Amino acid sequence: MTSVQRAMPVAAPPGVKVDFNSVPAPANYVPGLGRGATGFTTRSDIGPARMAPGMPSEGGEQAGPAPPSQAQLAQAQRNKEENEDTTLDDSKFDEFMGNDAGALANTGEYDQDDKDADDVWAQIDSHMDNRRRERRESRLKDEIEKYRIENPKITEQFADIKRKLAEISNDEWEGIPDIGDYSMKNKNKRPQFYSPAPDSLLATAAARNEKDTSIGISSSLDGLKTPAGGLETPGGATTNLTEIGKGRRTVIGLNLDRMADSVNGQTVVDPKGYLTDLKSMKLSSDAEIGDIKRARTLLKSVTNTNPKHAPGWVAAARLEELAGKLAEARQLLQRGCELCPTSEDIWLESARLQSPENGRAILARGVAAIPTSVKLWLQASRLEADDRSKSRVLRKALEKIPTSVRLWKAAVELVNEDDARIMLNRAVECCPQHTELWLALARLESYENSKKVLNRARQAIPTEPAIWITAAKLEEAQGNAHRVVKLIENAIKSLANNSVVIDRDSWLKEAEGAERSQPPLVATCHAIVAAVIGLGIEDMDRKRTWVADAEEMQKRGSIETARAILAHARDTFKTKKGLWRRSAQLEKAHGTHESLDALLRDAVKYCPQAEVLWLMAAKEQWLGGHVDVAREILSAAFAANPDSEGIWLAAFKLEFENREPERARALLARARDNPAASTPRVWMKSAVVERELGDHAAERRLLLEAMTRFPDFDKLHLMLGQLEERQNNLEAARQAFQSGRARCMHSIALWRAAATLEWKANSGSRARALLEQARLKNAANEHLWLAAVRTEQQLGGAGSKGADALMARALQECPTSGLLWAEAVAMAPRPQRRNKSVDALKRCNDDPHIIAAVAQLFWNDRKVDKARSWFNRSVTLAADLGDFWAQYYKFEVQHGTPEQQQAVVARCVAAEPHHGERWQRISKNPVNAHMPVMDILDLVVRDLDRPAPV
Structure with missing residues (x-):
C-alpha cells in the first residue's frame, strides 16, 4: 500500500455522512502531496526525529498517517449535526436575542x-444619561468656545476691520x-523697446481703411465705373450718404413735431427726450398683454350686457388708458356719457382724459344733465384759467345748490374780504346749521358785529x-379777560341744559x-381748565389724575395748561406739599423769578412744616443775589421748624458759601447745643468749617468728640483719617481708618480710603490684602472690585x-x-473693544457708564457725530455725574464749535453735578472750596489725562 492510500480515510459506515472538514488531519499530512505537489518542509514542521512522508521505515515499509477510527467518524458526525441544529433550526430561535445568542446562549x-430587569436597567441608564446630558453639553460648549477663542478664524480676526x-x-x-x-515672473525678462511707426506706414493704412460716403454715377454709355466708385448717370450727379442721413434726421424731426398733441401748450411727445423716453418705457410681457386682452373681453361683455352701468364704462376706459390707447378710452367714455348721463363719475373721468377746453365742454354737458352735482361744479371751476372765471362758475353753482357748504367755502376763498363778508352773510342764511360759516363770518366782522353774529349762531x-x-x-382779545370765566361757566350750563355731553379731553385740547x-x-x-378739569373724576382719584394731566401737558409743551391744572389742584388741596413742589419746579x-418767589411764599404759608419748600425759597433768593432775603426766609423757617436739621444746615451753607465762616461757625455751635438739632451731619x-479756617486742632477735637457721640457714622472716621493723612501722620491715619472699619464694616469709602493710603505709602501688597478683605465683608460690591482691578493694574502695569x-x-x-x-471696555485691547462694548450693552443697555464708554470708542475712531450723540445721552441719563460732563466738554473742545462748548458748560452749570470719582476728588479738595462749577469742570478736564483713582 502506498503512502497516498494510507493517508485516505477508511470508508464510513453506510448511511452516515462524513464531514471531512471537521475531521482532524492525520499525522504527518502534507496537503497536495498525493497529486505530486512539491512543497518544502522545514525542521519545525517535522521535528528533530520525524521521518518525511514516503521515507522507508526501519522495517522496510513506508510510514503513513493512521486512518481515523469508527469512533472518530461518529463523533465528527455528531458535532456536525449539533452545529446544524444550533445554527439552522428555527424552533430553537431565541425570541429576545435571536440567532446571535452568543457563547452562553445555551447555558441558561x-x-x-x-x-x-434589562429594561429597568436600560431606563436607569437612559435617565442617568439625560441627567448628565446638560452638564456634558455645557462642558462641550465651553470647550468649543475656548477652542474658538484660542484658535480664532481668519474672518473673526479681521471682523473689526x-x-x-x-x-x-x-x-x-x-x-x-x-x-x-510685484511677482517675480517678469523680473528676469529683458525690457521691451517700442519704436514709433513711420508716417508713411500710417498714411497707407489710413488710405486702405478709408470709406467713401458718396456714389458717383457717370453719364457715359459704356457703363464704366468712375474713380469715385459710382455709376455714371445721364446727369453726371453724385449721391452723398452723409446728406441722406441728415435728411432722414430732418424727416424724423418733422414726424415728431406732427406727433406732438398740443394740449394747452403742452406736448404729449417731447422731441428732445424722445430717445430717453423710449429707453425708459416698460415693455409689457406676454402675460401682461394676455391679461389686458382678457380684461378687455370681460369689460366689453359687461358694457354690452348692461350699457347703463357707468362703472363698467369707467373701468373699460381706464384699462385702455393703462394699455396706452388714449383715443379708445376717450371714445368709450363718450359712449358711456351718452348712455349714463346721470353718473357723476363718468363725466369726471371723461373730463380728466381731455384737454382743458374739451374738459370744460364735457363738464358743461354734465352739469346740464346733473345740475345738483357739487363735484361737477367744483371740477368745472378748477378747469377755469383765472379766479374771475372760477368765481363765476361757482356763483352759477350756488344758484342751483344754495345749501352746499363746499361751494360756499370755495366761492368765499376766491373773493376779497368785503365780498367774502357779503357772501358769508348769505351763506349762514342758506346753511344755518354749519358752524364753520358762522365762525368765519365772526372773524371778518368787527367786535360789535362779531358778538351779534355769535349770538345768532348760538x-x-x-x-x-x-x-x-x-x-x-x-x-380776551379785546382785553375783557374778566368776562372770560363767566362766559365759560355759562357755556357749560347752557350745553348741559341742551343735553350735550361735556367731553373733558376735548375741552382740554x-x-x-x-x-x-x-x-x-x-x-x-x-x-376752560377750571371749568372742566374736575368732570367725571372720583374724589379719591382727583389729585393723582390732575398730576398725571399736568405731566402730560408739560411733555407736550403746553405749559400754561399744565400751570392751570396745578393751580386748580393747589386750590383744592392747599396743604399738599407735593403739589406746591411740582408747581415750583x-x-x-418755565416761569420767571418773580412768579417763582410768589409761588414759594404761598407754599410756605400753607405748608409751614415742609422743610423743602423753605429751602427752595431761600435758595432761589440766594441764587438771585438776595442774600438778606434768604436769611429772612431761613429765620422764618427756624421759627416754624426750630428742630429741623435741614434748615440749620441750609443756614450754615448760606453763610459758608458767601465766605462768612465765623457766622457759619456760630450757627453750627447753636445747632450742636440744641439737643434736637445735634446730629452727626451738624x-x-x-x-x-474748622478745616476751612485751618484750625486742625479744633477740627481733630470736634471729630473725636463727635465719634464718641456717633461712633457708627463712617464719615467722621473718614474725615479724621484724611486729617491725619494731610498732616503726614500715616500711622495715625491708618489707625483711624482701622477703627472706622471696625465700627462701620460696610462703609465702602473707608475700605477704599485705607487701600489708597497703603498704596500711597508704597505698600501695594497691603492695599491688595485690604481690598480682598473688604470684598469678603461686602460681597458683590462693584466699587471694591473696581478698586481691586485698578490696584492690580498699577502693580502689574x-x-x-x-x-x-x-x-x-x-x-x-x-x-x-x-x-x-x-x-472692562477700557482695559480690552483696541481690536477687541468694539466686541466688548457690544457685550456690555447687552448686559446693561441704559447704564450711563456704558454709554460714556461707547462714546469714548467713537471719539477714538473719529466718528464725531456718533460720539456727540452718545455723550449727550450719557449726561442726560446721569446729569449728577460730573465725570461725564468733563468728558463731553473735552470732546467738544477738540471737535466742537464755541457755541457747542458753551452749551455744554451751561448745561453742566444748570445740572450742578456732585458725584463722580474725579469730580468728587477735585471738588472736595479744601484747596478748591467755594469754586464755581465752571472752574471745577476745567480742573476735571485736565485730570482726565491722569490715571483713574483707586
Whole structure:
C-alpha cells in the first residue's frame, strides 16, 4: 500500500455522512502531496526525529498517517449535526436575542423576568444619561468656545476691520490705488523697446481703411465705373450718404413735431427726450398683454350686457388708458356719457382724459344733465384759467345748490374780504346749521358785529361748544379777560341744559389751542381748565389724575395748561406739599423769578412744616443775589421748624458759601447745643468749617468728640483719617481708618480710603490684602472690585494678566455692573473693544457708564457725530455725574464749535453735578472750596489725562 492510500480515510459506515472538514488531519499530512505537489518542509514542521512522508521505515515499509477510527467518524458526525441544529433550526430561535445568542446562549434560560430587569436597567441608564446630558453639553460648549477663542478664524480676526468697510464712501473706494505687479515672473525678462511707426506706414493704412460716403454715377454709355466708385448717370450727379442721413434726421424731426398733441401748450411727445423716453418705457410681457386682452373681453361683455352701468364704462376706459390707447378710452367714455348721463363719475373721468377746453365742454354737458352735482361744479371751476372765471362758475353753482357748504367755502376763498363778508352773510342764511360759516363770518366782522353774529349762531346751533369758546377768545382779545370765566361757566350750563355731553379731553385740547394761538389767550385757557378739569373724576382719584394731566401737558409743551391744572389742584388741596413742589419746579423751568418767589411764599404759608419748600425759597433768593432775603426766609423757617436739621444746615451753607465762616461757625455751635438739632451731619459740617479756617486742632477735637457721640457714622472716621493723612501722620491715619472699619464694616469709602493710603505709602501688597478683605465683608460690591482691578493694574502695569483675571471674576460676581463693564471696555485691547462694548450693552443697555464708554470708542475712531450723540445721552441719563460732563466738554473742545462748548458748560452749570470719582476728588479738595462749577469742570478736564483713582 502506498503512502497516498494510507493517508485516505477508511470508508464510513453506510448511511452516515462524513464531514471531512471537521475531521482532524492525520499525522504527518502534507496537503497536495498525493497529486505530486512539491512543497518544502522545514525542521519545525517535522521535528528533530520525524521521518518525511514516503521515507522507508526501519522495517522496510513506508510510514503513513493512521486512518481515523469508527469512533472518530461518529463523533465528527455528531458535532456536525449539533452545529446544524444550533445554527439552522428555527424552533430553537431565541425570541429576545435571536440567532446571535452568543457563547452562553445555551447555558441558561432567558425569560420575561430577565427581560424586565434589562429594561429597568436600560431606563436607569437612559435617565442617568439625560441627567448628565446638560452638564456634558455645557462642558462641550465651553470647550468649543475656548477652542474658538484660542484658535480664532481668519474672518473673526479681521471682523473689526471688515466692519469699517461699511463706512467707506464710493469715492474712497474708487481712490484705493492698484497694488501693481510685484511677482517675480517678469523680473528676469529683458525690457521691451517700442519704436514709433513711420508716417508713411500710417498714411497707407489710413488710405486702405478709408470709406467713401458718396456714389458717383457717370453719364457715359459704356457703363464704366468712375474713380469715385459710382455709376455714371445721364446727369453726371453724385449721391452723398452723409446728406441722406441728415435728411432722414430732418424727416424724423418733422414726424415728431406732427406727433406732438398740443394740449394747452403742452406736448404729449417731447422731441428732445424722445430717445430717453423710449429707453425708459416698460415693455409689457406676454402675460401682461394676455391679461389686458382678457380684461378687455370681460369689460366689453359687461358694457354690452348692461350699457347703463357707468362703472363698467369707467373701468373699460381706464384699462385702455393703462394699455396706452388714449383715443379708445376717450371714445368709450363718450359712449358711456351718452348712455349714463346721470353718473357723476363718468363725466369726471371723461373730463380728466381731455384737454382743458374739451374738459370744460364735457363738464358743461354734465352739469346740464346733473345740475345738483357739487363735484361737477367744483371740477368745472378748477378747469377755469383765472379766479374771475372760477368765481363765476361757482356763483352759477350756488344758484342751483344754495345749501352746499363746499361751494360756499370755495366761492368765499376766491373773493376779497368785503365780498367774502357779503357772501358769508348769505351763506349762514342758506346753511344755518354749519358752524364753520358762522365762525368765519365772526372773524371778518368787527367786535360789535362779531358778538351779534355769535349770538345768532348760538341761537341757531345751541349745542355747539366752539361758538362759546370763540366768544371767550374774542372777549380776551379785546382785553375783557374778566368776562372770560363767566362766559365759560355759562357755556357749560347752557350745553348741559341742551343735553350735550361735556367731553373733558376735548375741552382740554381747546385750552391747549387757546394757549398756542397768537397771541396766547391765557385767560381762556385757565377758564376752560377750571371749568372742566374736575368732570367725571372720583374724589379719591382727583389729585393723582390732575398730576398725571399736568405731566402730560408739560411733555407736550403746553405749559400754561399744565400751570392751570396745578393751580386748580393747589386750590383744592392747599396743604399738599407735593403739589406746591411740582408747581415750583414748573415755575423754575418755565416761569420767571418773580412768579417763582410768589409761588414759594404761598407754599410756605400753607405748608409751614415742609422743610423743602423753605429751602427752595431761600435758595432761589440766594441764587438771585438776595442774600438778606434768604436769611429772612431761613429765620422764618427756624421759627416754624426750630428742630429741623435741614434748615440749620441750609443756614450754615448760606453763610459758608458767601465766605462768612465765623457766622457759619456760630450757627453750627447753636445747632450742636440744641439737643434736637445735634446730629452727626451738624458735627461733620462743624469740622468742615474748622478745616476751612485751618484750625486742625479744633477740627481733630470736634471729630473725636463727635465719634464718641456717633461712633457708627463712617464719615467722621473718614474725615479724621484724611486729617491725619494731610498732616503726614500715616500711622495715625491708618489707625483711624482701622477703627472706622471696625465700627462701620460696610462703609465702602473707608475700605477704599485705607487701600489708597497703603498704596500711597508704597505698600501695594497691603492695599491688595485690604481690598480682598473688604470684598469678603461686602460681597458683590462693584466699587471694591473696581478698586481691586485698578490696584492690580498699577502693580502689574498695563495689560496685566492678574488685572484681567480679576476683572473676569468681578464680572461673574457683578454681571450687570455698568461701572465694571465700562472699565472692562477700557482695559480690552483696541481690536477687541468694539466686541466688548457690544457685550456690555447687552448686559446693561441704559447704564450711563456704558454709554460714556461707547462714546469714548467713537471719539477714538473719529466718528464725531456718533460720539456727540452718545455723550449727550450719557449726561442726560446721569446729569449728577460730573465725570461725564468733563468728558463731553473735552470732546467738544477738540471737535466742537464755541457755541457747542458753551452749551455744554451751561448745561453742566444748570445740572450742578456732585458725584463722580474725579469730580468728587477735585471738588472736595479744601484747596478748591467755594469754586464755581465752571472752574471745577476745567480742573476735571485736565485730570482726565491722569490715571483713574483707586
